[in-house]
Amino acid sequence: MNFEHKLTYAQDLDQADPLRSLRQDFLFPKQNRKPFIYLCGNSLGLQPIAASEVLQRQLNNWENLAVEGWFEGNEPWMYYHKALKEMIAPIVGAKPVEVCPMNTLTVNLHLLMVSFYKPNAKRFKIIMEAGAFPSDQYAVESQVRFHGYDPRDAIIEVKPREGEYILRTEDIEAQIRLHANDLALVLFGGVNYFTGQWFDMEAITKVGHEVGAIVGFDLAHAAGNVPVKLHDWDIDFACWCSYKYQNSGPGGISAIFVHEKHFQDTSLNRFAGWWGYKESQRFKMEKGFVPEAGADGWQVSCTQVMPMALHHASLLLFEKAGYMEPIRTKSMALSAYLFFTIGKVNELLGDEYYKIITPNNAAERGAQVSIIAKQDGKAIFEELVVANVLGDWREPNVIRLTPVPLYNSFEDVYRTGELLLEISKRIFKTTSSK
Numbered sequence: 051m052n053f054e055h056k057l058t059y060a061q062d063l064d065q066a067d068p069l070r071s072l073r074q075d076f077l078f079p080k081q082n083r084k085p086f087i088y089l090c091g092n093s094l095g096l097q098p099i100a101a102s103e104v105l106q107r108q109l110n111n112w113e114n115l116a117v118e119g120w121f122e123g124n125e126p127w128m129y130y131h132k133a134l135k136e137m138i139a140p141i142v143g144a145k146p147v148e149v150c151p152m153n154t155l156t157v158n159l160h161l162l163m164v165s166f167y168k169p170n171a172k173r174f175k176i177i178m179e180a181g182a183f184p185s186d187q188y189a190v191e192s193q194v195r196f197h198g199y200d201p202r203d204a205i206i207e208v209k210p211r212e213g214e215y216i217l218r219t220e221d222i223e224a225q226i227r228l229h230a231n232d233l234a235l236v237l238f239g240g241v242n243y244f245t246g247q248w249f250d251m252e253a254i255t256k257v258g259h260e261v262g263a264i265v266g267f268d269l270a271h272a273a274g275n276v277p278v279k280l281h282d283w284d285i286d287f288a289c290w291c292s293y294k295y296q297n298s299g300p301g302g303i304s305a306i307f308v309h310e311k312h313f314q315d316t317s318l319n320r321f322a323g324w325w326g327y328k329e330s331q332r333f334k335m336e337k338g339f340v341p342e343a344g345a346d347g348w349q350v351s352c353t354q355v356m357p358m359a360l361h362h363a364s365l366l367l368f369e370k371a372g373y374m375e376p377i378r379t380k381s382m383a384l385s386a387y388l389f390f391t392i393g394k395v396n397e398l399l400g401d402e403y404y405k406i407i408t409p410n411n412a413a414e415r416g417a418q419v420s421i422i423a424k425q426d427g428k429a430i431f432e433e434l435v436v437a438n439v440l441g442d443w444r445e446p447n448v449i450r451l452t453p454v455p456l457y458n459s460f461e462d463v464y465r466t467g468e469l470l471l472e473i474s475k476r477i478f479k480t481t482s483s484k
């Protein structure tokens with residue numbers, strides 16, 4: 051696409067954007083009474099305006115029905131997750147029976163590893179990306195120890211090549227093949243939180259299966275961001291949170307995916323609880339766990355109605371948008387425009403002050419663009435915040451800017467570029483301009 055660095059051009063792109071009105075369904079944080087240009091949806095998505103209303107409905111049910119709310123009213127809590135499953139499934143390319151909202155992300159990662167990391171003397175290793183999100187690193191280390199293995203022997207981390215930030219698919223595949231005989235599990239992120247790289251999940255899954263390993267993904271930065279196809283790609287299991295690209299509030303409910311091919315496997319371990327028990331007989335309160343069919347059988351505790359209500363409000367906006375295809379189309383254009391804009395800033399400054407480490411190829415990234423400033427990165431980031439642009443800073447040196455298709459505009463991207471240019475000139479004390 052041939053972009054232009056011009057306000058009216060960005061506004062024309064917004065006019066032509068079929069998702070433009072969705073922005074009005076969100077609440078923007080303000081500074082000095084001016085809304086932020088919010089580019090931090092990779093960390094915490096914005097609040098849908100409808101969140102309070104949908105939440106209030108459940109507060110009303112609680113008020114008016116109290117314990118009877120489990121079975122009475124328009125949205126009985128006992129079945130509330132079923133409506134959500136229908137809306138979660140298209141976001142991650144799954145069948146509704148394969149997904150279930152429950153718990154929080156790292157907890158679900160542990161629960162799924164209980165089922166799908168089954169090390170034995172021969173196969174006990176786990177392959178993951180180096181620099182995975184810390185919570186995942188801690189979860190995996192502690193799982194490995196729990197089974198009596200030393201993380202130094204059992205965890206294989208795939209690193210980018212010297213001088214590179216992005217993992218090459220061929221290198222991931224080569225590592226999987228190298229450890230073919232002792233690999234129990236391939237556990238990758240969908241999109242890396244630091245670089246914004248969207249891994250080739252289908253290729254990784256294929257090679258993982260070829261060598262006889264189980265393949266799972268943490269989709270914290272992928273779900274609601276990129277169009278994953280969990281069922282068709284034959285992924286064994288996955289989990290994600292709903293508070294990043296899915297705008298369901300801090301600490302919001304997580305969800306899991308288990309491929310239907312595992313539903314009949316009675317050899318899978320589970321850390322069970324009463325809510326995973328066969329639904330029709332759950333309240334017989336009998337001895338001996340019998341799981342509900344599908345992903346619901348992994349539930350442990352009773353439905354977290356209030357976090358689910360917040361998730362519900364957000365899922366309605368995904369439904370309104372037409373799910374991932376239109377979202378992805380806009381997202382690719384938005385991130386490409388941000389790439390162009392950063393390039394323009396460099397050009398106008400007369401030097402490559404900003405280096406983008408996110409893949410240049412739009413097919414290998416989601417909404418997030420990670421940028422390393424040649425100098426004064428932290429100061430530049432802080433100045434952006436003062437100028438009402440809220441991205442985020444990741445130690446040691448990365449500014450993450452995330453134009454989210456549901457609520458960001460091309461004008462947001464243009465203005466961010468203008469402000470970055472202005473701040474850079476001030477901080478770098480350069481005079482070059484056109």
Ligand SMILES: *Cc1c(COP(=O)(O)O)cnc(C)c1O
Nearest residue numbers: 154155156183185243268270291
């Ligand atoms: C955000 C994120 C988490 C956070 O986990 P919580 O249990 O929700 O606190 C974990 N893993 C990854 C990859 C993340 O991006």
